[in-house]
Amino acid sequence: MGDEWRAGGFGLYIHWPFCEAKCPYCDFNSHVRDAIDEPRWRAAL
Incomplete structure (x- = not known):
C-alpha cells in the first residue's frame, strides 16, 4: 500500500449490515431487523 494514503489515495469502508429497510x-x-445490539457491534469494531 505504501504512502498513497497520506496523499488522499486511500479509503476505508466499514459495512454496517443492519438497515431500517432494504x-x-x-x-x-x-439484514432488516427490529432490534440490533448496536453497542455490542460498535465495541467489536
Whole structure:
C-alpha cells in the first residue's frame, strides 16, 4: 500500500449490515431487523 494514503489515495469502508429497510438497488449483504445490539457491534469494531 505504501504512502498513497497520506496523499488522499486511500479509503476505508466499514459495512454496517443492519438497515431500517432494504433498498431495492442494494447489492450488499444486509439484514432488516427490529432490534440490533448496536453497542455490542460498535465495541467489536
